[in-house]
Each structure stands twice: as structure tokens, then as C-alpha cells.
Amino acid sequence: MSNENVFIGGDIINPSNSYVTLYDPKGHVDTLYLNSDNKFLHHFTDFNKGIHSFVHGGKHQSLLLEHSDSIMMHINTNDFDGSLTFNGNGAKKNNYLIKLLSRLENQNSTNNNLYKQEPSDFHETIISEISKNSEDLNLFLKNSPNSDLFVKIALSTIKYHYFTKKELYQHRHFGYNSSINSKKIPSDFYEFRKEIIYNDKDLKDFYPYYNFLFPHINNLSFEQLKADQKICDLESNNLEYTNHKLILIDSLVTNPLIKNNLLKYTVRNFISNSKSIDKSYILYQSYLDKSSNVKDKTYIKNLFKNTQGLQPGHKLPSVEVIDSDNIKSNLNLIFDNTTVLYFWDNASRYHFENSHIKVNTLNDLFPEIDFIAININSMHTNAWKNMLYAKQYSTNNEYRFANPSFAKKRLAINYIKKVLIVDKKGFILNSTADLFDSNFEDVLEDYK
Numbered sequence: 001m002s003n004e005n006v007f008i009g010g011d012i013i014n015p016s017n018s019y020v021t022l023y024d025p026k027g028h029v030d031t032l033y034l035n036s037d038n039k040f041l042h043h044f045t046d047f048n049k050g051i052h053s054f055v056h057g058g059k060h061q062s063l064l065l066e067h068s069d070s071i072m073m074h075i076n077t078n079d080f081d082g083s084l085t086f087n088g089n090g091a092k093k094n095n096y097l098i099k100l101l102s103r104l105e106n107q108n109s110t111n112n113n114l115y116k117q118e119p120s121d122f123h124e125t126i127i128s129e130i131s132k133n134s135e136d137l138n139l140f141l142k143n144s145p146n147s148d149l150f151v152k153i154a155l156s157t158i159k160y161h162y163f164t165k166k167e168l169y170q171h172r173h174f175g176y177n178s179s180i181n182s183k184k185i186p187s188d189f190y191e192f193r194k195e196i197i198y199n200d201k202d203l204k205d206f207y208p209y210y211n212f213l214f215p216h217i218n219n220l221s222f223e224q225l226k227a228d229q230k231i232c233d234l235e236s237n238n239l240e241y242t243n244h245k246l247i248l249i250d251s252l253v254t255n256p257l258i259k260n261n262l263l264k265y266t267v268r269n270f271i272s273n274s275k276s277i278d279k280s281y282i283l284y285q286s287y288l289d290k291s292s293n294v295k296d297k298t299y300i301k302n303l304f305k306n307t308q309g310l311q312p313g314h315k316l317p318s319v320e321v322i323d324s325d326n327i328k329s330n331l332n333l334i335f336d337n338t339t340v341l342y343f344w345d346n347a348s349r350y351h352f353e354n355s356h357i358k359v360n361t362l363n364d365l366f367p368e369i370d371f372i373a374i375n376i377n378s379m380h381t382n383a384w385k386n387m388l389y390a391k392q393y394s395t396n397n398e399y400r401f402a403n404p405s406f407a408k409k410r411l412a413i414n415y416i417k418k419v420l421i422v423d424k425k426g427f428i429l430n431s432t433a434d435l436f437d438s439n440f441e442d443v444l445e446d447y448k
Helices: 077-083 091-110 119-143 148-174 191-195 207-227 239-252 256-273 277-290 294-308 349-365 381-390 404-410 440-445
Strands: 007-013 019-023 029-033 039-043 050-056 059-065 070-076 085-089 320-323 328-330 339-344 370-375 398-401 418-422 428-434
Touching: 007 050, 007 077, 019 039, 029 039, 059 070, 059 077, 059 091, 059 148, 070 077, 070 091, 077 091, 085 091, 091 119, 091 148, 091 207, 119 148, 148 191, 148 207, 207 239, 207 256, 239 256, 239 277, 256 277, 256 294, 277 294, 294 404, 339 349, 349 370, 349 440, 398 404, 428 440
Parallel strands: 007 070, 339 370, 370 398
Antiparallel strands: 007 039, 019 029, 019 050, 050 059, 070 085, 320 328, 320 398, 339 418, 418 428
């Protein structure tokens, strides 16, 4: 629908690059370039109301745009989510959604004891939290009446956030490898599942919705296989378990955009962490039968091909890196000892700091092993180094990719916590380790 009155613009302080990427509800992509004042403006000529997504410097956020909205945003990349504010027509609802999402995310980091509650207490806590947040929404609506679409998205944000906690509870409380005593779970614990809509096109690009669907599918698959006595303990990279998830997604979800995304990320996770090329190939073939997205299929095909070359015993692929003096080198030529390669992203400052803190400890425990950090963004040298200087980190053993897009694909870097362990000649020892896994130090012991 044509509607030139709808526009979006804003300014970015400390921009990571020269543009913002905007995705509309139908998958249309616009690249909005910053001017000399780091501002951007975009008038819609073919407008589709709903959740739009914008990305800058690897950081992602969503906003709700409806007819006659004219929104200006303000962002400081030093605190992307915390600094994000909206002005203009349609700003109130988006500021409310941003604050709601931020409040719920903060609860995730402060409610560490939530999963320690007994099932009945946990159940009541979740009901209470949904009620309190729903009351807060009603108060907002009294002062700022809004569309049915906004109400739906706000309620979905609240409900799916807490529904996710419900799906995670059993394994967080009882443990992944223990027999779950279902008698302890209240009979109405999973009543919320009756509210689930698997093909909600209004939420197809909304993070809280996907964040729920993945653990939900995981649980359904585990429950069905356990009932058929085909599986007892949950192992995330169990082939039968993962393939059953693909089958469930294929049977439950008909919306092609939602289905293809769920399929892609499920198989990507398996292939990225699998130690068996044969099992990866079996799952890859199962995936090809179910996905209808040609671009996704090509992506997974290339991922499978690249992970084949990352198996232990293979030479690390040839990738160019740049050091703090702006000197280019081949990644294969910078090793003197057994080396752990770990990665960081300027959009994830929490991981950036914690990975360096963790490695600082590991350096003391394993002096015979080198640790090399690689920034995976397309960052200007000064911006990259300034992040290190701000935390007073040494720039020794710090690099960035010369071509981040190529390097991430070639090294199959889909998860920032992934590490690669190589010997002094650049031959791969381990390509599926996790820097923050509780057994990571045991893994390193094998390579001392």
C-alpha cells in the first residue's frame, strides 16, 4: 500500500559503519546511508504495517510501524539498547515496547534463583509476573489508547517471555541428564501451550516469539521421543532428537517464513557443533526435504562444506587477519605454540569483556598455550583498537578479519562463544569447543 506519510529517520552517535539496514514485514530490505552528520531518513513509498527490524553494526532492534507513523530515533552505539529512544508520531508505543523488552531482559540476568524454586512455587511466580506486566500495559493503554496490533504485540512480548521460562524450567531445575519427576509438576503447568499460535505472521520477525519457539520445539521433541522410549537423556546434538525437531517444525508450522527460519537455525546449530560429518550429512539431507528457501539451502550447504574442512587434522583455512599495527597476515602463519582462537563482536560488549576476562585467567593456568582474539566485525582499525584501549586490554595477540563476511563463512563462525584450537603448525585440534563451557579447562588439558 502506498503511503508516503510514513517515514523513519534518526541519528547515530559513534556509528559502527555508514548505514542502517531496514527490514519490513514482507522481507523487503532497504539500506539507509548516514549523511555527514550521521543522520538518516527514509520515506516509505510501498509501506507494510507491522514489525520492522533495523540493524546497525551487528546490533538488531525492532519497532512497530503503522499507517501515519513518522518516527525519529536516537542511538548511541556505546549503549545501543539503553540509549535507544523514539520521537514523533508512533513514538510512545515504541518507547513502551523497548522499555518492556529491556525490563524483561534485565530480569533474566537478575533472577538467577528463579529456576531453583519448586515447581508449584515457580508456576505461581510466572502467573503473578504475567499478571503484573499485563496490569502495567493496561495502565499505559488508559493514558495512550492504541491499535489492536500494538496490544497484541505488547501482550505477546509479556506472555512469550514467561512461556519461554516455563519451557526451560524442567531442565534448568532437574538437570538435563536426570530423570524428571513429572509428579512434581502441577497438572496445569503447561496449560499455556493452548495459547500458542505456530503461524503468527504478525510476530514472524519478533525476537520473543522465536526465543520461545526453539525451547518449545525442543521440549515437544524430547517428550515425544521419551514417551516412545527412544531417548532418555537430553543431548543437544543427538541426531535422532534433532531430526525429530525438524519433523515437528515441518508438521506444526505452515507459514514458510517462520518454518524456514526454525529449520535453518536448528540444523545450523547441529552442524556447527557436530563432531560427525556423517551425522551432519544425514541431518542436512533431512533439512533439504523440508525447507523451501533456496537462499537458506545454499547457506546450509556451504556451512556443511566448510565444517568438513574444519575437522581435527585439517589445516586451518587460509584467512587474512590484520593486527593492531594494521599489518595483514595469513591466519595460518601467526602460530608459535598450540593456540586457542576466540572471537568477539563489537555489538556484544558483555561477551567482549567476559571473554577477555576468562582468557586472562586461562593464560595463567596454561602458560604453554597461546590465546589469540579476533574481532569479527567490519570495523575501522581505530574503532576496533579504541574498544580495547577503553578496557585497558593489551593489543598483543589481538587481530581483526580483513574480510569478515568471507572469514566467518569459511571458519563457520555462527556462535560468538565458539573457539578453534590449533597446533603450532596450524592444524586443527578442536573446532567445536565453547570458551564458556564448564569443561573447557579439561579440553585444554588434553592439548598442553
